[in-house]
Amino acid sequence: MREHVRVPRQRVLVPLRWSDTDVYGHVNNVMILRLLEEARVAALGEDWLNSAQQGSGTALLVARQEVEYLAPLTYQVAPVPIDLWVTRIGASDFELGYEVLDEGVIYARAETTLFTFDQVGQRPRRLTEPERKQLLDWAGDPIRWRRRREKTAAPR
Amino acid sequence: MREHVRVPRQRVLVPLRWSDTDVYGHVNNVMILRLLEEARVAALGEDWLNSAQQGSGTALLVARQEVEYLAPLTYQVAPVPIDLWVTRIGASDFELGYEVLDEGVIYARAETTLFTFDQVGQRPRRLTEPERKQLLDWAGDPIRWRRRREKTAAPR
Amino acid sequence: MREHVRVPRQRVLVPLRWSDTDVYGHVNNVMILRLLEEARVAALGEDWLNSAQQGSGTALLVARQEVEYLAPLTYQVAPVPIDLWVTRIGASDFELGYEVLDEGVIYARAETTLFTFDQVGQRPRRLTEPERKQLLDWAGDPIRWRRRREKTAAPR
Amino acid sequence: MREHVRVPRQRVLVPLRWSDTDVYGHVNNVMILRLLEEARVAALGEDWLNSAQQGSGTALLVARQEVEYLAPLTYQVAPVPIDLWVTRIGASDFELGYEVLDEGVIYARAETTLFTFDQVGQRPRRLTEPERKQLLDWAGDPIRWRRRREKTAAPR
Numbered sequence: 001m002r003e004h005v006r007v008p009r010q011r012v013l014v015p016l017r018w019s020d021t022d023v024y025g026h027v028n029n030v031m032i033l034r035l036l037e038e039a040r041v042a043a044l045g046e047d048w049l050n051s052a053q054q055g056s057g058t059a060l061l062v063a064r065q066e067v068e069y070l071a072p073l074t075y076q077v078a079p080v081p082i083d084l085w086v087t088r089i090g091a092s093d094f095e096l097g098y099e100v101l102d103e104g105v106i107y108a109r110a111e112t113t114l115f116t117f118d119q120v121g122q123r124p125r126r127l128t129e130p131e132r133k134q135l136l137d138w139a140g141d142p143i144r145w146r147r148r149r150e151k152t153a154a155p156r
Numbered sequence: 157m158r159e160h161v162r163v164p165r166q167r168v169l170v171p172l173r174w175s176d177t178d179v180y181g182h183v184n185n186v187m188i189l190r191l192l193e194e195a196r197v198a199a200l201g202e203d204w205l206n207s208a209q210q211g212s213g214t215a216l217l218v219a220r221q222e223v224e225y226l227a228p229l230t231y232q233v234a235p236v237p238i239d240l241w242v243t244r245i246g247a248s249d250f251e252l253g254y255e256v257l258d259e260g261v262i263y264a265r266a267e268t269t270l271f272t273f274d275q276v277g278q279r280p281r282r283l284t285e286p287e288r289k290q291l292l293d294w295a296g297d298p299i300r301w302r303r304r305r306e307k308t309a310a311p312r
Numbered sequence: 313m314r315e316h317v318r319v320p321r322q323r324v325l326v327p328l329r330w331s332d333t334d335v336y337g338h339v340n341n342v343m344i345l346r347l348l349e350e351a352r353v354a355a356l357g358e359d360w361l362n363s364a365q366q367g368s369g370t371a372l373l374v375a376r377q378e379v380e381y382l383a384p385l386t387y388q389v390a391p392v393p394i395d396l397w398v399t400r401i402g403a404s405d406f407e408l409g410y411e412v413l414d415e416g417v418i419y420a421r422a423e424t425t426l427f428t429f430d431q432v433g434q435r436p437r438r439l440t441e442p443e444r445k446q447l448l449d450w451a452g453d454p455i456r457w458r459r460r461r462e463k464t465a466a467p468r
Numbered sequence: 469m470r471e472h473v474r475v476p477r478q479r480v481l482v483p484l485r486w487s488d489t490d491v492y493g494h495v496n497n498v499m500i501l502r503l504l505e506e507a508r509v510a511a512l513g514e515d516w517l518n519s520a521q522q523g524s525g526t527a528l529l530v531a532r533q534e535v536e537y538l539a540p541l542t543y544q545v546a547p548v549p550i551d552l553w554v555t556r557i558g559a560s561d562f563e564l565g566y567e568v569l570d571e572g573v574i575y576a577r578a579e580t581t582l583f584t585f586d587q588v589g590q591r592p593r594r595l596t597e598p599e600r601k602q603l604l605d606w607a608g609d610p611i612r613w614r615r616r617r618e619k620t621a622a623p624r
Contacts, residue, residue, distance in 0.1 A: 021311075022335075061180075065221070067222075077510070097304075148220075148222075179493055194331075339507075349497075371492055373492075379533050380531070381532065384529075400617070409528075459532045
């Protein structure tokens with residue numbers, strides 16, 4: 001784990017599939033987001049998941065994603081570690097940061113904004129106190145983006 | 157097309173698949189990026205694609221993606237329009253902006269950073285003049301992000 | 313259309329996706345079944361689909377599949393024709409035959425057994441008369457399998 | 469393991485993904501074949517896989533698949549056991565049998581015909597002696613299909 005991170009992280013080992021690779025032999029850029037989803041589902045656990053799947057409860061929906069691909073990831077039999085922590089907590093939404101990494105290499109950094117959605121009332125619902133507490137336990141540093149660019153003018 | 161956009165756009169009609177939807181009945185957030193890939197492949201055309209697939213030429217690799225999900229997209233038989241334009245041109249990389257939209261609804265906004273990669277030399281290669289010209293013809297406005305957040309401190 | 317087929321067929325044009333190809337550059341064998349699903353959804357139409365998705369109605373579930381891969385299919389921009397017809401009609405189930413084909417080449421032959429499932433009662437339900445009539449209109453020849461093998465003894 | 473099977477089997481534990489489920493909440497019928505692929509890749513091991521991916525060697529291609537879905541499989545955190553054995557060995561091809569199963573339930577039975585393909589010469593190549601030996605070690609019983617039907621006449 002890198003020195004400047006002083007907060008708890010969840011580490012999830014996510015198995016790859018042979019079919020995650022594209023014609024270049026890399027784990028496809030879209031499939032990296034599939035792996036993040038797997039890490040999230042594993043870390044948040046079955047409670048969040050079950051309430052979402054029962055249809056009468058809460059769905060956890062994705063509002064935003066950002067990802068930087070820093071090194072090509074090729075297929076390997078061993079699962080890939082994905083670190084995951086909380087970068088922001090709002091009223092009904094929160095953000096997760098991720099690093100897909102292995103033995104000194106960071107393959108990707110990413111962030112997902114999620115919000116809790118009441119499937120009966122069909123509107124966002126506030127995070128409950130137990131949910132906030134769980135998220136606070138996972139609070140960590142903001143992502144250090146390497147490639148994000150502030151918007152200025154159109155290309156010339 | 158919306159009034160404030162005064163630049164040319166490529167519009168690609170991308171067919172959905174029944175399997176794009178998840179357990180919530182929405183086109184899954186990861187599959188939205190799959191649709192962007194399809195729009196990109198269709199717009200950039202077979203020349204870029206073929207040189208990439210021949211293995212001896214240039215691969216077009218993804219360095220970064222950012223996407224905002226603004227409205228849930230459900231399965232429909234009719235293809236979904238995706239508008240696509242160039243938001244930045246660099247030495248060996250460029251950025252594409254996208255809007256997944258239909259009849260007044262914007263389902264998602266996104267941006268992808270792509271770079272040309274020489275598969276023989278195994279390093280990025282500069283955009284050629286014909287490539288730059290094609291990209292310049294597609295130059296458009298920067299994305300107006302609604303949900304991007306500047307990073308500050310850790311959550312408390 | 314081949315001469316010896318004297319029965320009506322549904323022909324569906326199914327678009328490929330760039331991501332359907334695997335590391336060999338072929339449309340992956342699993343994705344061929346995804347294309348068959350698309351052809352089936354398009355041919356059976358929104359009535360069957362909607363009742364299935366409303367949750368209170370009928371699901372159309374897959375009980376069995378068989379597929380022969382006869383020639384490698386590579387990515388192409390043009391949609392791939394898939395012919396589809398009915399090879400058997402039972403009390404609550406039926407079988408669809410498929411050919412994935414193009415300009416004289418048959419890429420794959422397949423058959424799917426489907427059954428109608430009452431999601432409220434949680435059991436198979438009988439095909440309705442309108443459903444049987446629609447299926448009868450599509451009745452066609454049995455599949456001529458090239459590679460199916462009758463089972464005998466274990467390998468030695 | 470069931471009593472009547474007296475031959476060696478390979479058992480592979482294949483992790484599910486949350487995205488394997490469809491709108492019905494079942495692991496989608498197409499994704500079952502994806503899981504079989506994973507089991508096959510894991511069992512056959514990296515030697516077969518690597519020679520295939522190097523492009524100069526042998527590809528292991530799928531010629532035929534048959535699958536019966538016997539019980540709905542829903543998402544679970546624990547990996548799903550897939551048993552796998554050899555049902556036939558030919559000159560340049562062989563067949564694998566599979567059972568997707570767990571604690572007394574058989575979710576699916578399947579069979580795949582695979583052949584070794586020389587990517588340089590672009591034709592099937594004979595199985596080598598070490599390959600035959602490995603396959604013979606895995607030889608097992610033929611699949612007992614429940615739903616396979618002999619072809620007769622067109623539906624009336």
